[in-house]
Amino acid sequence: MNLTGIKARLTLIIAIASLAVLIASGTALWTIGDIQGEVSEITEKEFPRTASALTLALIGERLQRHGESLMTAAGSDDRDTIQNLIGADLSAMRSQLVLLRQLLPDLRGAEEQLVLLSSDLAFNLTSMRQNLETQTELELSVLYKRAQLMDQKEGILQVLGPSVLAINAIVTATDAQSAEVLTKAISSQDALLTSERLINSLMVQVLLAERATNAEEVRQRSLSYQRTLQQFLNSVGNLPKGLKDRVQRHLGVLESQTTDGSIFDIKTQLLSTVALLQATIDQTRGLATALDQEVDILLANDQRSIMETSGRISDLFVTHTVQFLISSLLIVLLLVVLAYSLIARPIVKNAMALTRAMTRIASGEPDVTIPGLQRKDEMGDIARALSVMKDTIARIHGLDKELAEQSQLLITTLDTMTDGFTVYDANAELVAWNPRFLSLYNLQSNMISAGTPIRQVHASLARQGIRVFELHGPETDYPTVARSRMLVPKQFELRAPSGRIIEMRSTPIPDGGHVTIHLDVTEQRSAEERVRQAQKMETVGELTSGLAHEFNNILAVIAGNLNIIERGLSDDPRLKERAHKAMGAVERATMQVERLVMFSRRQKLSPEDVEINELISGLVQLFQYSLGPDIEVETELEADLPMIRVDPVQLENALMSLAVNAKDAMEKGGTLTISTATGPDNSIEITVADTGIGISEEALQKVINPFFTTKPAGKGTGLGLSMVHGFVSQSGGSIDITSEQGKGTKVLMRFGASLEHVSQPGIDVRTPRGQGELVLVVDNDLGVLDVTAAQLEALGYNVDTAAAGEEALAKLKANPEFKLLYSEAMLPRPWDGEALAKEAKGLNPDLAILLTSAELGALDHVPHECLQKPVPERVLARAVHDQIRRKASQSSAHQT
Structure with missing residues (x-):
């Protein structure tokens, strides 16, 4: 073949190219097979396992948050809602595990450990809820049992009380008693007092048991209760039969406290439940920590596995490319170039692009474009698997963002709270606070920063003169406050010189330190003080009423005997005059007792026809004695006035109240004038005038209002003029008060004249006598x-x-x-x-x-x-x- 021809060369080139293509095709198929195995390892195992692990991790984090919410749930409905959320997450976790087992039959132990920890966490959360419910029920049972016992105690004391008083009266009576009566009284008195002391001792044992902190202390209180109960039963047996029968009606509840279901048993169960709850809480924290560690380890292993697989793919490309180049170079350099340009280079380019995308995704970049998603080959599979991983990581970042937003919401909430808020760490250094904390204590923001020691804050408060007290208890010091708040929940009161009262409620943090809420309770304490004062006045009133009852009986005996003595002294004018003066003293004492009764309750008016001039004349000496030598008492009484129909005792009290007010207005002395006159429409006017400091026009509009007073603190209750106004109005009269500052005050009371009973001279006032009836x-x-x-x-x-x-x-x-x-x-x-x-x-x-x-x-x-x-x-x-x-x-x- 002539190789110089273009056709031959082209044919040779085509033949060689065909051979090269065959060789390259074989090499490429071999290379793709190896790459496909590695890609399958990622797409079929690593990515599904990573996605499932991330899903399990998210579910585990939700379970942990639900557990923390369960600890702080306010009621049963909240706990039920949180328990339902926990159940839903457990169901999702089981479904994810089934899917993972289907994808990977040879599932590794790390995922199994994650599921076991999450299941244990859910079990502990359910147990914690049950323990919380049990604790609440037991605490309510203790309160119910104590209320039952207190009711029985009050019932017994109400039975014994009157008898104790009656026997005391017999034993202490000044008149002679028979020896037999006195002996029986003393014997009964001993049994009654012993019973009274023992029933109080029983209640002390119950209260001490309720405050016990361990089961042994409860057991000791139970034994003491049983011994005291036996003594009490013996003492009841010595009571008189009537009293004994009435007391025994109340013994059922007292005796039931020595059997199963007593308050001591319930308290022991409560202590056991609290200990079990604390153990469950500690175990839950340990499981949560282990769950976080397993999730971190699992994610780190998955990321490392993916990176290793990517590295192997890259190594495969390099290795087979070198082999391809060596084999192709022996055939024809052009085919190597063509093969590299047409096959190797695009593959390597896509692989490197995927590697770069994976690296960027791993570094946390959210906006990464993944190349090759539309490819139908293994590179497309890799690209799509990487897209799934990108979406998963994006969801994780979204959760982080949500957590950050929730943290910001928490900070905003703390900043807008009406109460102060602080958090100190285990070293007693300030970690967090809100602006209200600074404003409550007048602290400058530049004085407080993260890490400020608590002793520095306390020193600033002490410099302001703010004192610290146990809640409803004695004063304490700031070092004691700092130590105790680290150990147990505590409440303290801080009292500023301005009168502001701030209540601190501190709760220790499990890892050390404490959280404190600071509440401004100034108004609340003021209201509580007013309530206590009202209760104290009510108690004083009840005591006064009882004393008045006894004094009236005593005065009745004195008055009766004086009447008899006075009649028997007709031959001795001097002694008869003495008896008459003593009788006048009895009458004044009787009036004083009546005034005491007025403080105890509102008297029903007992109107009768009263000669007003005679009543006032009888009070002048008492006024002069009561008001002192600096006050001169004068009267201006119009003669021949008709009688008025009023309650004379209440009228005397009204006049006395006005006289006392006048004395307070004349601290440097002056004149009190009481006058009577005929008024319009046949009315009778009684005027009480003083030369004191007077009342301002503004205060004059309020003086008859209850509890309003112009006197300094501690010198008046604000009830005097309101009581006078009420009495006059109830008696069908009217009252008018005029005053000028620096010139005195005048109080005018106007009553209607008695039309049916008019004072007439010559009426027989002799004492009527009996005819032997x-x-x-x-x-x-x-x-x-x-x-x-x-x-x-x-x-x-x-x-x-x-x-x-x-x-x-x-x-x-x-x-x-x-x-x-x-x-x-x-x-x-x-x-x-x-x-x-x-x-x-x-x-x-x-x-x-x-x-x-x-x-x-x-x-x-x-x-x-x-x-x-x-x-x-x-x-x-x-x-x-x-x-x-x-x-x-x-x-x-x-x-x-």
Whole structure:
């Protein structure tokens, strides 16, 4: 063949080219086979495994967040919602694992470990929820049991209390008692006091057990409770039968605390549940940490595997290209160039482009264009697998962005909180805070930075004079506060010189340090103080009421005996005058007791016809004594005024209140003038004027408002003028207050004149006497009983007495000749005054009823006339005489 011809050369070239193509084709097929194996390793195993691992990792992170949410869930509904989310994530995790097993039958242990850790985490979260519910139920059970026990204690004390007081009265009575009565009283007193002490001791054991921090302490309190309960039961056995039966009705709940289901058992279960919950929390944190570590290891291994496979692909290209060049160079250099240009170079270019894209994706670049996605060969498979990995990484970056946005939201929330917020680390150095924290304590922003020691912050507060106290407890110091907040949840109060009160609520962080909320509770504490003051005044009122009751009984005995002494001293004017003065002192004491009763409750008005000039004249001496020597008391009383119908005691109290106000307005002395005059429309005017500092026009508009006062703190309650205004209005009158600063204040009260009862001269005011009528006097106070009987006998009545309702009924049944029953209204039940009167009327319908009590305000519902102790003898004589005469008139009318 002539090789010089163009055709031959072309034919030779074509032949050689055909041979080269055959050789190149064989070499290319061999190369592609090796590359396809490596690509299959990535597309069929590595990428699906990486995608599944990332999905499992995301699910595990969600489970961990759900666990943290479960710890802080506010209620059962929130916990149910979080538990449902955990269940959904577990289902997704199982589905992903099934898919992974289908793709890779030879699944490696790392994925299995990830699933096991996530499953254990979910199990712990479910257990944690159950433990939280159990803890809540046990705590509620403890509170319920304690409330039951406290109710039984109060019931027992209410049974024992009156008996203790009654026996104390018997033991301490000044009048002689029989030895037998005194011995029984002392014996009963010992049993009652012992029972009272033991029931309180039982409640102390219960409260100590409730505050116990370990099971052994609860067991010791249970044993102490059982011993004390046995002593209490023995003591109850020594009580009088009536009391013992009533106390034993309350023993069921007390005795049930020594059996299963007692408050001690529940407290032990609660301590066990708290310990189990803490163990579960610790285990959950460990699982979460292990899960994070496994995810990090799995992702690192996958990235390393992908990079190694990419490197092998690159090495294969280089190796087979060299082999191709060596074999092709032996045939024809041109074919090598052509083969490289047409086959090798495009493949290497695409592989390098993919490698560069993989490198950029691995470095975190989001906008990477992947070449060869439309290719139908293995390079296209690689490109598409790389696209899946890119989308997965993009989702991870999206989650990071979402987390950053949530962090920013948290920061914004803290910045807008109305309460201060701080976080300190384990070294007691400031980590985070919000602007409200700085404004609460007047701290400058340039003084506070990350890492500021807590002692530096405390020093700044101390320089401002801010003091720190235990919550509702004593003052403490800042070093103690810093130490205790690291250990247990604590609450403190910080009190600034300005009066601001800030409450700190600190909670330790598991890894060390603490989180604190700072609340401005100034207004809250002020409101609480007002409530406590109101409760204190209520307690003082109850005590005052009880004292007034006892004093009235005592004054009744004194007044009665003085009346008897006064009558027996007719031959000794000097001693009779002394007795008369003593009687006046009793009357003043009675008025003081009435004023005490006003502080305890609002009295029902008892209006009667009052000679106003006489009432004021009787108060002048008391005013002069009470107001002191610097205040001169003057009266300007118009003569021959009609009577007014008011409650005289309340009118005296109103005048006394106005006099005290006038004294406070005249600190340097002055004149108090009380005057009476006829007003328009036949009204009667009473004016109280002083020469004090006066009241401003602005304050004058508010002086009758409750709790408004112009006096300095601690010198007035703001109730004086409001009480006077209420009394005058309730009595059908009106009040007018005028004042000028520097010139004094004038209070004018106007009442209507009594049209039916006008003071007339010449009325017979002699004390009415009896005609030997038979009267039954009943009173459980033997001193009052004795003096009342003596007074009535001196007034001409035949008198029989009884110290109790049962005894009185027996005498009424035995003798139908009684004309009047005069009884204490507050006798012990069941035969108190009202019940006794009702039964007595059933026995004798013609019997007149008259009651008396030292606590008249509590007897508004009694449907009989009731006299308030101490009863003046003239009032007693008139009431007894009128009741007997009225009942006799009614009986005559019925017979007619």
